[in-house]
Amino acid sequence: SWGYGPKNGPDHWHEMGFPIAKEGARQSPIEIKSQEAKYDCNLKPLNLSYDPASSKSISNTGVSIQVDFDDCSDRSVLTGGPLCGKYRLRQFHFHWGACDGHGSEHVIDGKNFAGELHLVHWNAEKYSCFGDAVKAPDGLAVIAVFLKVCDSNPALQKIVCSLECLKSKDSKSEFKDFSPCSLLPSCLQYYTYLGSLTTPPLCESVIWLVLKEPVTIGADQIAKFRCLEFGPNDPMVNNYRPPQPSKCREIRKNFE
Ligand SMILES: CC(=O)NCCCCOc1ccc(NC(=O)Nc2ccc(S(N)(=O)=O)cc2)cc1
Ligand SMILES: [Zn+2]
Numbered sequence: 001s002w003g004y005g006p007k008n009g010p011d012h013w014h015e016m017g018f019p020i021a022k023e024g025a026r027q028s029p030i031e032i033k034s035q036e037a038k039y040d041c042n043l044k045p046l047n048l049s050y051d052p053a054s055s056k057s058i059s060n061t062g063v064s065i066q067v068d069f070d071d072c073s074d075r076s077v078l079t080g081g082p083l084c085g086k087y088r089l090r091q092f093h094f095h096w097g098a099c100d101g102h103g104s105e106h107v108i109d110g111k112n113f114a115g116e117l118h119l120v121h122w123n124a125e126k127y128s129c130f131g132d133a134v135k136a137p138d139g140l141a142v143i144a145v146f147l148k149v150c151d152s153n154p155a156l157q158k159i160v161c162s163l164e165c166l167k168s169k170d171s172k173s174e175f176k177d178f179s180p181c182s183l184l185p186s187c188l189q190y191y192t193y194l195g196s197l198t199t200p201p202l203c204e205s206v207i208w209l210v211l212k213e214p215v216t217i218g219a220d221q222i223a224k225f226r227c228l229e230f231g232p233n234d235p236m237v238n239n240y241r242p243p244q245p246s247k248c249r250e251i252r253k254n255f256e
Contacts, residue, residue, distance in 0.1 A: 002200045003063065003230060010241045018200045026204045027244035028195030029105035029144075032251055037191050043254035046143070046188045046209065047080035050089060050180050058159065058175035060166040060228055063199060063239055065159070066093040067175055071122070071130070076180070078121045078141055081209055082192050082252070085125030087141040092119040092180055095198075096225050098237035100149040105198050105240045106210050108146075113214060114222060115147035116240070117183060118198075137194070139205040145184060145215055152218030155182035160221045169231055185213035189255040198241045212255070 002008050002016050014022035021027065054075040058067045068091045069076055076089035096115035097103025104113035121141045122133035133139030162173055189212045196204040228236035 004239050005230075005234075013200055013202065016200070018202050020196070020202050020204065021200075024196060024202065024204055025247055026194050026196055026249060027202065028198050028206060028208060029107070029241060029243050030193065030195065030246050030249070030251075031107045031243040032109070032191050032210060034109055034191075034253075037251040037253040039256050040252040040254065043082055043192065043252060044080040045254070046078065046190065048078055048181060048184070050076040052177050052179040054089070055175055055178040055180075057172050058162050058166065059172035060169055060236075061093070062169040062230060064093040064095065064236075065163065065166065065225065065228060066091050067159070067178065067180075071124070074124065077124075078143070081141075081190065081254070082207060083141055084138070085123050087121035088124040089180065090120050090122055090130055092117060092183070094118070094147070094225065095240040096147070096222060096237065097240065098226065098235075100219075100222070103238070103240055104146055105243075106144055106146075107243050113146040114149045115217065115225070117145040117147060117215070119143040119145075119180060134197075134203050134205050136205055138207060140197075141207045141209060143184075143190075144208060144210040146211070147217045147222070148214040149219055149222055150216040152221055153216045155215075156217055156221050160224050163224050163228060167227065167229055169229065183215065185211060185215050187211075187213040189213065189253070191251055191253045193249050193251045195249075212253075
């Protein structure tokens with residue numbers, strides 16, 4: 001099935017059952033040109049209310065490392081920003097490169113970061129389950145945080161330590177009492193635009209919230225991400241989709 005290799009990677013997804021990859025009007029990620037983003041004074045600050053007790057497990061999904069949350073009630077929710085309603089945190093995961101010079105999905109003014117963290121939320125006020133929300137134009141809200149290789153990040157250490165037992169595809173461990181807030185930068189200024197999932201099925205249901213401030217990851221920490229595997233003897237690296245045509249979409253920002 002789809003992946004990030006030479007035969008099943010992003011350039012092949014349109015011929016693997018996901019024509020939207022080529023035909024879509026709001027595909028993600030995109031290149032963000034900061035000067036073209038429009039400051040909108042009506043954009044509210046992001047309001048995150050995460051219950052650390054709602055984290056459940058961490059798994060190697062075969063395409064990323066993912067932490068899943070209990071989204072059966074409003075325990076960890078995102079409100080504010082451009083959003084109408086309450087969006088429940090379902091999972092977060094990462095994208096990264098084989099080397100520090102690339103690995104992020106969104107690109108800012110031509111700059112690629114070493115990786116990118118995605119916190120995936122769904123509109124539980126309007127839709128009854130994730131599966132319904134993922135098909136709706138306002139169904140999902142994903143916060144994107146750039147990872148910059150610099151000092152080691154203590155907030156990532158619990159994740160990094162769990163990777164040793166998650167090398168293989170479909171491996172899974174318990175992962176309790178983790179606060180996703182700890183992964184966020186102190187400044188929550190953001191760019192926002194309407195886009196899609198960046199992996200198949202590439203549903204055009206995501207309100208993207210791309211934080212301006214990156215967080216750090218240590219060279220030793222990202223090295224451990226690169227020891228994970230897509231499959232046997234197939235290192236999990238470069239699990240990112242490159243920027244897609246903007247198709248004259250408006251990008252707004254909540255800061256001047
Ligand atoms: C054509 C077709 O086949 N349609 C089928 C629709 C049914 C829904 O299928 C789905 C849709 C989504 C999921 N789970 C996800 O959490 N996906 C996901 C993918 C990428 C991101 S990212 N990187 O943050 O943009 C975030 C979340 C599972 C099944
Ligand atoms: Zn992602």
